[in-house]
Amino acid sequence: MTDSRRWLWLGGFLFLGWLIYQLHPVLSPFLVGMLLAYLGDPLVDRLERLGLSRTWGVVLVFGLFGLILLALLLVLLPMLGRQLFRLYEVAPQMLDWLQQSALPWAQAQLGLPGDFWRVDRLKAVITGHLGQTTDIAGTLLASVTASGLALLGWLGNLLLIPVVGFYLLRDWDLMVAKLRGLLPRNRETYVVGLVGECHEVLGAFLRGQLLVMLALGLIYAVGLMLVGLDLGLLIGLLAGLASIVPYMGFVVGFGAALVAALFQFGGFELYPLIGVVVVFSVGQLLEGMLLTPLLVGDRIGLHPVAVIFAILAGGQLFGFTGVLLALPVAAIIMVLLRHAHDFYKLSDLYGQSSSGPDDPPSTA
Template identity: 70%
Template structure:
């Protein structure tokens, strides 16, 4: 009976994976809420040390999160909205500049044939949209309200995330205890140790890397705005978001800032380009010497190529839900592969040398 029960795990796991695949469209708010609970649990635990109840600590953490989001919405969204409108308006002129100055220079340097660059259709499409409306927010709201079902689903997700996140955060410790009691007694110590290593990797990456992204986005946005780049806030936030993959934020942000500076100043102006280089140099030095050692440490172990592959694979397989699950799954897989490598090096397959036939041995 025991052996038969063991084999039941295989169809059980397959059924669980199949159900998760079917429920992918509704999993996003629950995963976001779980992420919020995971990030907020250390703060709640610290507040409980001051003799606060678990519920009161959760309320305080949620209130702090809400105030931060409200401040960002009040201060950041109007500024970002104006820059998006500005980008939408100058896009045709940017394409003209690319087609008349930047791309011909690249074409000459690379020896490309005439007519290689075809931006006329893109420019006409953008110009037509700009002529129809200059209000991006109105256009977005119009498309959103065109489908009442989509709008209702979006509002439901917005309401579900804080509600589910509150209850998960309040009962997080109890949920972890109950999950531990369900583990098979014989392998519980091994599973707990593996879960602890996964927690170290996930905690270091999720909490640390998000703070690094926030810090870099702030440095880039403020620095580019100080040197007078019109789209500095937008480019800085883009570079900060892209910093989820090491060095990608620097590459994407610096390239976008250089192109925006060349277009804004009409050519190769030395001082604006030096300002862009200085901003990104300060960002990289701050990240390498302060942000990453202080906030992330050396416990991640996720190679940049692994991060890129995990995000792309998750998005390809499960859309937005897959993107949310990609990095946690990659971290868990990395821990498992590390232990599999240790077990392999302890096995006879690795340690026992191959026997050499007697007739092929060299004479002594």
């Protein structure tokens, strides 16, 4: 590649990054629609192989997605709403319990000074905010009334997602074929192989890791509710979402469940604590021995620190759009860096060592 072409590619990437930065407020529905199309394409392809037309296959897949969403709204949302309201009610009591029982015990065990904890200030702030209203619906209504245009924009984006997803899914194979037809003929094989590797990594994450998160959230939520934890569903779903980072879901969910169990059952009640330990132990065993090997495998290759950095950097640069883009972009960059590393090891820049492998290093 000549220097002029290198500068042309660099300018193109810089322009693309600037364009994404400028358009990120309106990109969210298109990115979510693209995600739906990417997730649904294998199902539509399978229906096509069974003799169904592409359009009817897309209609059936979207109908399936709609039924799953409707079931979640009818069953899960009311339960989650009740637990959120319960958390809203017990938050001041949990702070009282921390201030009067848990933290003094920890303070005595660790030998900390008497004014080390500042829970009274935190309690005053939270109680003040909670005391501003006793009606959550009234608060939400006031917020909606104050930002009606923002609500209309949010609803418009929400309605745009299925429309974008439907048309992208219907024309997915056609768009891929047209993009392949634009590739330079002498580089087509290499670029297709590179894109195939990126597709394998993205598929492993988007389909595999998301299913692992869903399964872990279900396991934790059902297990904690069977233990009798009032906030079991909320903590289980939180742990499932946090499982996007390896071991983060276990740490967050286990810590929150222990605190909730200690507060709800009073003191160190043995059986609820054992139940919490059993639930998260079973979840970890199933994740390590069954879910991750079966649904994800070893194809992602993203280090947990890289996952955390990608999510935080994406959110800082592009907001919610950046969070949606963070891990897919990080997975693609990981594949490209792997190939760049191979090219570097074969290049003249890397070269050969000036001394043999058995020669001692020079002390001059």
